[in-house]
Amino acid sequence: METSRSEAIVLGAMDYRESDRIVTLFTLQHGKVRGVAKGAKRSMRRFGGALEPFARLGVELVVREGLSSLRGADIVSLYxxxxxxxxxxxxxxxxxxxxxxxxxxxxxxxxxxxxxTAYLEHLEQGEAREGDRRFFEANFLNILGYRLALDRCAACGAELSAVAARRRGAAGTVLCGACGRGGAEVGPETVRLLDLCLGTGRFDAVAFSSAALHEAGELLDDAIAAHLTRPLNSLAFLRQIEADEP
Ligand SMILES: [Zn+2]
Structure with missing residues (x-):
């Protein structure tokens, strides 16, 4: 079995058997890989504190279908x-x-x-800003092929640049005023800023007003939830922390 080296972000880790850990990695070279780290619980020598969520690593892997084998890990950053x-x-x-x-x-x-990695780097170097989270989400959905449809009404197909008002539909969709009667408004600034998020690779390039941030946030939360079969554990935690922030 061939060992390959890869850049990786730890997505999650859990104990496995008496002394091992199973780690889910997002690797640059192989995509998402689940691997067993033998002896990771018992011996700190090989893995140290590397197998923590969102740690950035260089890993040595034997990639297999199903469960891969994590042979070693060097810490690039624990952030x-x-x-x-x-x-x-x-x-x-x-x-x-x-x-x-x-x-x-x-x-x-x-x-x-x-x-x-750019988002983690940005969190490490700067403030924790809501707009950066929304920038991350808009681009995340776009890369996976779930780009928010901001140009046309999701129900009747009318061009939204030509209508008087845009409304929020179900599952992160945007509707024209007629199809979305009674729904929350999605203002032109929100649409412009979301488009800008998708048009630039830089986190600092987009500054949301609080109204646009709220509207964009509702759309993105709905769009993400529509693609999941059960809610994210981390979202409940994030909302709790945000509620406690002064
Ligand atoms: Zn419509």
Missing amino acids: PRIRADLLKIALAGYAVELADRFLPDGAPSPRLFRLL
Whole structure:
């Protein structure tokens, strides 16, 4: 069996048998991989503190269908500033759970890998901002082929740039005023900013007003929930932390 080296982000880890751990990794070269780290619980020598959620690693893997084998791991970053801040922990935990739940096994996605590492790097270096989370989500959905449809009414197909008002439909859709009667409004600024998120690769390039942030957030939350069969554990935690923030 051939050992390969890969860049990886830890999406999750759990104890397995007496002394092992099973780790879910998002690797640059192989996509999402689940692997067993033998002796990881008993011996700190080989893996140290590397197998923590959202740690960035260089790993040695024997990739197999089903369960791979994690032979070694070097820490690139544990993101210490994220780990010193409860809101950042919640945001990073949310980002890796999203990746874990949406990514199929064994399908590499370098763009998504770059987006996730850029978000973690951004959380590490800067403030924990709601707009950055929404930037991450809009691009995350787009890369996976679930781009928000902002151009046309999801019910009748009318061009939304030509209608007087846009309304929020079910499952993260946008409707024209006639089809979405009674629904919450989606203002032109929200649409413009979401488009801008998808048109730039930089986290700092988009500044949301609080109204646009709210509207974009509702759309993105609905769109994400529509693709999941059960709610994200990390989202409940994130909402609790956000509610406690001053
Ligand atoms: Zn319509």
